[in-house]
Amino acid sequence: MSGVAIEPLGEDALLLRLDRRIDPAVNARVHALARRIEAARWPWVREVVPAYASLAVCLAQDACDDAGGIDATAEALRVLLAGGDDPDDARAAAAPPIEIPVCHAPAFAPDLDAVAAHAGLSTAEVIALHCAGDYRVAMTGFAPGFPYLLGLDPRLAMPRRGTPRTRVPAGSVAIGGAQTGIYPREGPGGWQLIGRTPVTLFDPHRDPPCLLSAGARVRFVAIDEDAFRAASGDRAP
Incomplete structure (x- = not known):
């Protein structure tokens, strides 16, 4: 998934910004990315919060206390983003x-x-x-x-x-x-x-x-x- 900027969000979260506009296609990408992060089951991720064109990834306190914890999460996210689209996205979009x-x-x-x-x-x-x-x-x-x-x-x-x-x-x-x-x-x-x-x-x-x-x-x-x-x-x- 290309075109995603990763920015710090306070002391215990990262913001994944896909765009700056309200658009159904952009929002669908936000939710697809949220599903992929949740499916990864990283123990240091406390919560994933989707918005219109961005996604907040909130981290557990111990991950924030570790030196480089946020940087390590950002790198893990970059690897995930480089993996392409999730084949389960179409099935999720077709849910009743x-x-x-x-x-x-x-x-x-x-x-x-x-x-x-x-x-x-x-x-x-x-x-x-x-x-x-x-x-x-x-x-x-x-x-x-x-x-x-x-x-x-x-x-x-x-x-x-x-x-x-x-x-x-x-x-x-x-x-x-x-x-x-x-x-x-x-x-x-x-x-x-x-x-x-x-x-x-x-x-x-x-x-x-x-x-x-x-x-x-x-x-x-x-x-x-x-x-x-x-x-x-x-x-x-």
Whole structure:
């Protein structure tokens, strides 16, 4: 895998930079590289954290304490990168998508009309286009379990709100620029809310706690309000 720069990231990590732009092909390379590093099972690697166009490799403290530990890891990474593409990458990319049910009732979708007006579409067309997308989790961040999803139809892209909300309900499905995502827990946010899922995205008592991990494929499935309430234990909006 060529064209990867290796940079220090603080005292206990390395940053592998593939590019400086948001691009599905670049992000796919990030996840392919993450899988290869994880498959190497180096005992001194504590965690691998994918982003849009880069990858953080966090090291165990004893590796950092050793003289030349970070340099040795950088050299091991260069050898790995020189090995070419992993034949398992195609199989990983073809993994079945995780289906996320979404209710687009007005109580759950306060910005759906605005997104439709911005796109010059009806709300039904916005819902159909959003649910037709084949999404991939580019990375997680902002809040535990928050998935940044690539694959949004360009017609649905819309800037974030001028004034963020102080309270966005858990499970809110939203659009921010050319991305879509899901708020895993209640909190502030400025993305355009177009629906809500009854699915719990983050549970610290679950293993793993995040339902959607970086690299996973996602599809949205529209459901009605009755199905939402049945799945969520009849929670109020």
